[in-house]
Amino acid sequence: xxxxxxxxxxxxxxxxxxxxxxxxxxxxxxxxxxxxxxxxxxxxxxxxxxxxxxxxxxxxxxxxxxxxxxxxxxxxxxxxxxxxxxxxxxxxxxxxxxxxxxxxxxxxxxxxxxxxxxxxxxxxxxxxxxxxxxxxxxxxxxxxxxxxxxxxxxxxxxxxxxxxxxxxxxxxxxxxxxxxxxxxxxxxxxxxxxxxxxxxxxxxxxxxxxxxxxxxxxxxxxxxxxxxxxxxxxxxxxxxxxxxxxxxxxxxxxxxxxxxxxxxxxxxxxxxxxxxxxxxxxxxxxxxxxxxxxxxxxxxxxxxxxxxxxxxxxxxxxxxxxxxxxxxxxxxxxxxxxxxxxxxxxxxxxxxxxxxxxxxxxxxxxxxxxxxxxxxxxxxxxxxxxxxxxxxxxxxxxxxxxxxxxxx
Numbered sequence: 001x002x003x004x005x006x007x008x009x010x011x012x013x014x015x016x017x018x019x020x021x022x023x024x025x026x027x028x029x030x031x032x033x034x035x036x037x038x039x040x041x042x043x044x045x046x047x048x049x050x051x052x053x054x055x056x057x058x059x060x061x062x063x064x065x066x067x068x069x070x071x072x073x074x075x076x077x078x079x080x081x082x083x084x085x086x087x088x089x090x091x092x093x094x095x096x097x098x099x100x101x102x103x104x105x106x107x108x109x110x111x112x113x114x115x116x117x118x119x120x121x122x123x124x125x126x127x128x129x130x131x132x133x134x135x136x137x138x139x140x141x142x143x144x145x146x147x148x149x150x151x152x153x154x155x156x157x158x159x160x161x162x163x164x165x166x167x168x169x170x171x172x173x174x175x176x177x178x179x180x181x182x183x184x185x186x187x188x189x190x191x192x193x194x195x196x197x198x199x200x201x202x203x204x205x206x207x208x209x210x211x212x213x214x215x216x217x218x219x220x221x222x223x224x225x226x227x228x229x230x231x232x233x234x235x236x237x238x239x240x241x242x243x244x245x246x247x248x249x250x251x252x253x254x255x256x257x258x259x260x261x262x263x264x265x266x267x268x269x270x271x272x273x274x275x276x277x278x279x280x281x282x283x284x285x286x287x288x289x290x291x292x293x294x295x296x297x298x299x300x301x302x303x304x305x306x307x308x309x310x311x312x313x314x315x316x317x318x319x320x321x322x323x324x325x326x327x328x329x330x331x332x333x334x335x336x337x338x339x340x341x342x343x344x345x346x347x348x349x350x351x352x353x354x355x356x357x358x359x360x361x362x363x364x365x366x367x368x369x370x371x372x373x374x375x376x377x378x379x380x381x382x383x384x385x386x387x388x389x390x391x392x393x394x395x396x397x398x399x400x401x402x403x404x405x406x407x408x
Contacts, residue, residue: 006061013037014298028152029294030301031399037305038392044309055309062309070303071369075296076147077247077261081239082293083150084171084265085286087164088273092266095164097343102165102357103172106335107142111180113331114138114324121323125316129379132188137383139184140370141328141363141390142335143177146170147300148364152399158360158406162350166360174366175259179207181370188378211256212263218246219267226268227275232284235277239268239285300365304391307368311388312381320382321389328390333358352408360402363387363394 014033017040021032041058048055092099115131115138122129149170158166183204222242226235242264250257272282336357340349350356371387374380 034301041308068369068372081265082289084262085269089270099168101339102169109335110142110331111138139181143173144170144361145364145366148362207256211259215260215263219264223271232281321386
């Protein structure tokens, strides 16, 4: 019953914060809920000094939530599928090269730039953290979070072609970023003395390439099953099976679950619009996944705010985190500018494309979840706090200003 009680409290808080935001604040739901949740966490921490039972009960509840497991093993597959269903393969194909270069080459560039700068920044403050752990941090903070990005882009009012670039890149560099993170994590666990470039490359290709192939097979199989019937109840169940079982099977065989679900979602969304779905089935399917997306997004950003209660705050690390905000943005600028400048020879980009792609690269719960999955011995507490500072800045400041920036 304890898990049920925690879920009940989370749903209650999400509903209350969503109502307050919609009634008075009127920010994008994800940002509004997270800000209210963050302020509530600060209030609880302060009130706990006067009435200890308030903070102790809140801390007990939040500490019983395994954020990394909840996001990575449960929520991520639902959110990625809901987002990828709206990606039109034909439109994505037109933006293929910008999306793929930024999602792959851009992610690698950002990973190395952030890791190098963070390694020396720690030393400036008298902290020595081995480079392999800084590389791990670079991997977890470099991917832009599709969950944060797509939730905010809906209301940003930016050009559709640019929205496709940002959303498409966020979806794919999410999958690539998780694979890069897991690959570096394995090297960090086994020791750099056992590092083999060939074995690491094979591991990366197996996870990324295998996840894409598995997702394609899964998407086409599900599409054929849906095409053979006309019953929206069964069709919704098939999509749920793809998300839940597909992600679990990919994880079991050490394939990239995020990439598999993204590819399956794009195939099913694109094919479903052209064939295989009746009007009523398409309507129910879209409404079901839109609602699922909104609810899970709201709960996720509530959790991000509540995580403040259990994060160990260190003033020095907070200062480093604030500096790292600028470092991560600089790395983002470089990894965006390189593909755009290269592709400008053949492809026409929107006005202020580099600025918009840089500022629109939001970090979210995925980075926090990956930071929380690091063992304590790998300086988890330091990386979690720095990641949290970057994510909060990204969602609140970048998220609230991306729409205004698009109008400049």
